[in-house]
Amino acid sequence: MSQSVMFMIDGVQVEGRAGQSILEAAGEAGVYIPRLCYKEGLSPHGSCRVCTVMVNGRPMSACTSPISLGMIVENDSPRVAQLRRDLIEMLFVAGNHFCMFCEKSGDCELQALAYRFGITAPKYPYMFPKREVDASHPDIFIDRNRCILCGRCVRASKELDGKNVFQFVGRSAEKRIAVNGEALADTDAAVTDAAADACPVGAILKKGVGYVVPVGKREYDDKPIGSDIEAKRPAAGS
């Protein structure tokens, strides 16, 4: 049993275990901290900053910051929400997100976050970058128009599949996801890989299964992302 660590989130005392990140400890206590590049079972990456919280008054990524005794975390406040909203809006204008025909729509974590934050349109101008699609593989395709550079595919391939199919290349605005070969078909990527299920958006998808779930029955059609975590929160006063 690891040692218990008491800390505060939004004025409420929370008990975590030594070594946990703020995001994990909060989640176990039923406090949802929005996230995109974090995925349970993968090492944290700390790149999207959507999990930003104020720790003792300073912005930190909750997925990479360990809890400590007496730490004061601000999660559900207008200024933190504004930071996260801005990040989500930037991700929408930085790529080409045509949700109206995207197979991931309704199950997409980026879109679901925008819904949760009540975003109806981003305040930034759309960039409409030119991005490449790789449909060479018989069972999986990459549509970089929708890639948010979260690195979940990179980590899933390396850490869970024991392969090294995906990797980042380039820097800044040129940064993109690349594959270990001329095209995805030249790699050892398989449809059964964890990496094929790791993408939070519609940038890595399986072929032949698009639109199987009808509108109205998809993951985030009726309940906001994070509802499952919030359902674990003990009722007030109990």
Add this chain to the structure above:
Amino acid sequence: MAKPKIATTSLAGCFGCHMSLLDIDERILELVELVEFDKSPVDDIKNFTGRCAIGLVEGGCCNEHNVDVLREFRRHCDILISVGDCATMGGIPALRNTVPLRECLDEAFVNGPSVHNPDGKYPDDPEIPLILDKVYPAHEVVKIDYFLPGCPPTADTLWEALVALLNDKPVELPYQLVKYD
């Protein structure tokens, strides 16, 4: 008291958002009790007859005519609403935004597999509005007050937003009514 006026238009859109408005079914009878339609394809009034309380804009701007109409809507409407994904983010017409304009025109008028155009010229009749370098969401051209995304936004989304605004209430749509698809 005179009924408030509503104006609607379809710019670079497919009229799907207008169809969704008609999809409010019998509530359309309630709507005409609440408002009078001014410039709109619904009643085919071509020019504004006066100040409008609400303007509904479907579609973004792909040519200079769209820009003129959008600016006219901004001048005549107290509240201007972007209706649908095309007005909000460019939508399907904006798929051309990652392709240089010359390549688009060449494909459409010179090289396309079904094109017959022996002298290889682009149509340039002065009646044809000049195409823009790319498709712009409405709010990148004029100030927009509210956004109702969706392809199209559902009839319930449009109805709830209109009823709120006509009753001077804030537009606070439930989670299920703000969707991007």
